[in-house]
Amino acid sequence: MNANPRRSAGIRATSAVASAAALVLLTGCGTGVSGGSDGAAAADQQQLTIENCGREVTISGVPDAVVGMSPSQTELLLRLGLADRIVGQAQVDTTALPADIAGVAADIPVLSDAQPPAREDLLAVGPDFVYSPTTYEFTAEQGFASIEQLEEAGTAAYVATGGCFDRRMEGTVDDLFVDLENLGRIFQVEDEAGKMIDTAEAELAEVAAALDGLDKPKVAQVYIEGTSLSAIGAGIEYDILRLAGADNVFGPQDAAFSDFFAAQISPESLAAAAPDAVVFAARNPAQEQAARTYLTTTFPDLPAVANDRLIAISPADTFPGTLGNVSVVRQIAEQLYPEAFAG
Incomplete structure (x- = not known):
């Protein structure tokens, strides 16, 4: 897989178990570790700090209540094998999901049709991670939950790299690879994300060669x-x-x-x-x-x-x-x- 400098620069990972202070902080916030193997305990305590749209997003543990803020984001989450973690899908009328995964999403609650979900509807499903194509989906003036309001509710808000306000004018196709690598680390599905990146890079290379x-x-x-x-x-x-x-x-x-x-x-x-x-x-x-x-x-x-x-x-x-x-x-x-x- 070809190196992408933005990809590695977009994410920094730290392990909570590597620091006693971090472990105390996590426990104080109610993030306990249940019984199980040492590996499972380490996974539960994992803490990642993601650089996203010029801010730092800290995620403790693997999110298990996820919302895709558009069908495009929902599709990406589904193809990463995260169907059992998705508690809501939004803006479902903007485009149809591909036929091969539409059935998988049939039982996922629909939070909105043509517009981003209202603040109350989004918070009602208790998400701990929200994946959005742009920053528009977090416009409080439109009645949507702002990033700050989501943070107050304990929800991590992640915006697609190419949809960050400061990058919207300069976004490129390979911004997608930054998102895939980030999501792979966040949900501990690095292999699946890596395969998707490899496939996409190969397809672009094939077009370029032709x-x-x-x-x-x-x-x-x-x-x-x-x-x-x-x-x-x-x-x-x-x-x-x-x-x-x-x-x-x-x-x-x-x-x-x-x-x-x-x-x-x-x-x-x-x-x-x-x-x-x-x-x-x-x-x-x-x-x-x-x-x-x-x-x-x-x-x-x-x-x-x-x-x-x-x-x-x-x-x-x-x-x-x-x-x-x-x-x-x-x-x-x-x-x-x-x-x-x-x-």
Whole structure:
């Protein structure tokens, strides 16, 4: 597995049993050790300090009441083999879980549909660990539980690395590997997490090898809501296109994306960019069809439209901290370069 400097820098582990003072602290907080082997006792007392979004998150013991704050996060937890530890799943209407694990999640309580769960609903299930794609899910002004409120309740809040507020503009696909390594240590499933990292890295390497030496098409990534048109020019979304072999027509160097990874644009600016392909996010078939209709009727002369290179992706695959960050790279690459993946 290739070394990733951010991966090892993102986590520091300390053992509570290595210090008598730490052991006294844990016992005083009600974290006792039940009977069993010495190895089991050590696992119960494990204390990790994670650096996450510029703060330190201390986790004592392996969490056993976990909430996935979006289907993407819930999927990752399930694939790590943590189904018996998940006490809630949220924002379930934003995307469907993959068919092969949807049944596993059938009995997990649903805390919210299209929005993050209300503070009361989240705290009602008594979580000791919450995994979120972004910091938005902890916006108290929206009625959600803040990180501080969760800490007061004894709940560790972890935000996907690429979804940290200060990193949202610069996030990359391999931020996912930081999260997998962190989760592996937190839940003592390092082997499972390592295998997932190896598989993802191999898939990205395979795509890169297939595209080596090929001319890059100009690609625009947009989001369409009715007749409102926005372009994506930074963050994980930008890195996804880069890894898929695209020459992004919008990028972080553009003034429009100096403060946010997306910006509303005029139809004229997209027409002037003349992309060879357009990638757009759609939550469902109806939204995909509406976006295709808008693009084909508004830009009939656009190379992407004339050559039928309109590529729909799931917005969930661009959420930070999801396996979709990797699979969508291949999805886009295969449609940009069908000849490179034929056979």
